[in-house]
Amino acid sequence: MRLLIVNVNTSTAITRALAEQARAVARPGTEVEGLTPRFGPESVEGNFESHLAAVAVMDRVMTYERPYDAVIQAGFGDHGKEGLQELCPTPVIDITEAAAHTACLLGHRYSVVTSLDRTVPMIRDRLTLAGLHTRCASVRASGLGVLELESDPTAAARAVAHQARAAVERDGAEVIVLGCGGMAGMELTPEDTAGAPVVDGLTSAVALAESLVGLGLTTSRVRTFAVPRPKSVTHWPLSPALETPHHP
Numbered sequence: 001m002r003l004l005i006v007n008v009n010t011s012t013a014i015t016r017a018l019a020e021q022a023r024a025v026a027r028p029g030t031e032v033e034g035l036t037p038r039f040g041p042e043s044v045e046g047n048f049e050s051h052l053a054a055v056a057v058m059d060r061v062m063t064y065e066r067p068y069d070a071v072i073q074a075g076f077g078d079h080g081k082e083g084l085q086e087l088c089p090t091p092v093i094d095i096t097e098a099a100a101h102t103a104c105l106l107g108h109r110y111s112v113v114t115s116l117d118r119t120v121p122m123i124r125d126r127l128t129l130a131g132l133h134t135r136c137a138s139v140r141a142s143g144l145g146v147l148e149l150e151s152d153p154t155a156a157a158r159a160v161a162h163q164a165r166a167a168v169e170r171d172g173a174e175v176i177v178l179g180c181g182g183m184a185g186m187e188l189t190p191e192d193t194a195g196a197p198v199v200d201g202l203t204s205a206v207a208l209a210e211s212l213v214g215l216g217l218t219t220s221r222v223r224t225f226a227v228p229r230p231k232s233v234t235h236w237p238l239s240p241a242l243e244t245p246h247h248p
Contacts, residue, residue, distance in 0.1 A: 002031040002068045003209055005202070006061060007181065008053040008075030009043050012036050014150055014182055018074050018202060021184040025203045027210055033068075035060050038239045043146035043182075044078055045116050054080025059237045062087060070209035072098075074181040074202055076114065077123035085225040091212040092219060095201030096123065099177045100132040102204040106197050107174030109137040111167035113160050114179030115149060117141040123179055138171040139179065140164075149182040156183070161192035168194040175199060 005022050007015040019034030026032055037056035041049040057080050061071055070091045073081050081094040103110035112123055120139045127133040142149075142159040149156040160183065167173040177199045178186060184202040212218065219225050 001027075001029060001070075001210065001213055002033060002066070003206065004033055004035055004061065004064065004068045004071045005074055006035045006057050006071060007037065008040075008050075008057055008073065008078050008080075009146065010037055010040050010056075011042055011147065011150070014146075017150070018181060018184050021200075021202055022072070022206050024185075025206055030206075030210060032206075033066075035064065038063075044075055045145060046118055047122065050075070050078045050080075050122065053078060054083060055238070058083050058087060059239045062237050063239050069213045072202070072205045072209055074184075074205075076112075076179045076181055076201060077119060077126045082225070085219045086228050088219070090218055091209055093205040093209045093212075095181060095205045096126050096179075097130045097132065098205035098208050099179075099199050099201035100127060100130065100136070101208070103175040103177050103199045104132070104135050106199070109135055109173055110175040110177050110199070111137045111164070111171055111173035112139045112177045112179035113163045113167065114139060114141055115144055115146055115182070117143070119179075137173040138167050140167055140171075146180060146182045149180060153186070157186055157188065157192075160186065161188055164188065164193040164196065164198075168196050177201065 005018050015034040015036040022032045037060045040053045040056035044050050044053045071088050073094045076096050084092045123139050140163040164176045176193050176196050188198050
């Protein structure tokens with residue numbers, strides 16, 4: 001089984017970290033390959049960057065030439081998953097939904113701790129679109145940008161722990177969700193979270209992807225995620241890796 005972990009930004013360091021974390025929890029025999037978009041923002045922290053990253057992620061997957069069994073989009077609250085579901089013949093898992101679904105199995109309500117405050121509305125919108133918002137107690141910002149989370153893990157863990165405790169003690173959360181791909185691998189203690197379990201979207205997505213592949217299940221082609229109708233799409237894919245687009 002080969003899983004593609006697609007970073008939404010162009011930081012190769014984050015891509016490596018995502019792939020390493022995925023490999024640490026993957027089953028024996030599961031191959032993990034990290035993909036970095038060939039263009040786009042170095043970090044995704046707003047709507048413009050998120051929409052641009054969505055195109056870059058689809059371009060990267062469509063110009064990948066080896067067989068694969070599932071795709072994990074490793075951006076929290078970002079756009080593009082629905083497009084990938086139309087294009088890919090395999091399951092497509094978004095770490096936002098993977099984390100929230102997992103958290104709902106562990107407690108009555110969950111809270112998300114993310115990076116910057118400006119990303120909070122985007123995450124709320126993504127949870128609402130997925131029908132997961134009613135179990136969300138709060139979405140809190142750590143105040144650190146994506147690249148800051150990578151550059152100073154100790155400070156990042158302190159900032160996330162502060163918001164996690166507040167989510168439990170003030171918002172009624174029973175589970176904490178790490179709301180940024182850059183938080184993959186962050187370790188928090190029960191003291192950090194006032195006893196609440198911590199869910200990481202990437203590792204949750206790996207487990208879900210392996211389960212769907214093992215069950216022989218993939219995206220429904222009825223209506224919403226039907227394969228795109230055949231037509232000419234100018235300059236697609238944008239990357240020069242392939243001269244013609246790869247279709248499922």
